[in-house]
Amino acid sequence: MAKLKETVLDPLSDNNPITVQVLGICSALAVTIKVETSFVMSLALTSVLICSNLIISLLRNVMPSKIRMIVEMTVIASLVILADNILKAYMYDVSRQLSVFVGLIITNCIVMGRAEAFALQNPPRLSLVDGFGNGLGYSAILIVVASLREVIGFGTWYNYQVLPLAYEGNGLVILAPGAFIIIGLIIWIQRSVIHKVEED
């Protein structure tokens, strides 16, 4: 039970895929203009991560080691195409805003990274939980970054007006450099204030 809890909580901060391992930055920069798109992206990535970890873990004892990574890629790519098609059918508007970034989950290092680092060595149930935990860690950062960018950039949060209509909006945070700065600040805060990461 303790192991389960640790598997979920660890990636939330101590071992966060974005801020500590600095993986999955591409999509974290690209889709965090609005909270809505970030939320759907988080949902898509978390589902893919849970399923891929589960499937890879189930296959780990029968999978020939020579083609291990190709099999992982095939499973992940299939899951991503599924997710993309489901979004196109049921959440058309959001999927249009996310454009290629759902498809690019295939190349998101977090998914492959968890398959290699965790699912290959651990039983299915624990791998599933690990996928969920890492998805949550990714989502948490995405939502924080998106909240800052949407509120500062547009004066809205999840499309609701939160700042007075007279608020002009800040163009910098909407652009990619703004996301870089915000993610950089979050990484800095997390590493120096919350967890004293020792520099080698």
Place this chain on the structure above:
Amino acid sequence: MKIKEDLRTIRFAVIICVICSLLISTTVAVLKQRQDDNVELDRRINVLKAFGQPIVDAEGSPLSKEAVDLVFAAHIEEILIDKETGSLLEGLTSEDIPRNERNAKSSKDRTMLPLYRWTENGEIVQYSFPVSGLGLWSMIYGYLAVDSTLTEFSGITFYKHGETPGMGAEVEKAWFQDQFKGKVFFTAGDLQRFEVKREGADSDELHAVSGISAATMTGNGLTVFLNRDLALYERYFSKIRKTKGIGDG
């Protein structure tokens, strides 16, 4: 021993591939209709928007497919025009558009030009047609609506682009699109060159709108493709003006 192991590897690879491809093809087949409906509904909603029609219902939620279909059936006719001659292709509907032109990126790739007519009690009130072309770093897609005298813009909408948020992406904002209403593209018997100027252009100008701050290249792109597409449809519009004796020509 080695061969046996290799065979096992190949067998495993084949099984994985077959399962994955079956899974994907089934999903795509099951969801295809729904996805196509979404794309078609989106296209129709954008045509409505160009005509200046509300695209949300009384409660503020987006129009349903049924509601959009009703408006289309009541007011909108879709016709096709031959690109070279500008003559109406009688009896042809959007079903007759050649397959390779269905998803044409711009009028350059079309031989038949789609045109929508908005009618009230049998009278044509507005025309609308797709416009698209390159902005700064993406294709910009939209619909342009013109009034029944074929001299003024009555509305414009851009629904798909990949321009920079806060800069070129402002083309999708109401403040930018609203400027087009009432601008004149045909006077004194001639098609006038329309221009998206730099930011802060005089709003009284008849043939120009003010551009977007820090998005001069996006504006230049619009100027190029709006004029190009207008010139294509002008081949048909000039025939209409002649038969109806409208406009200054």
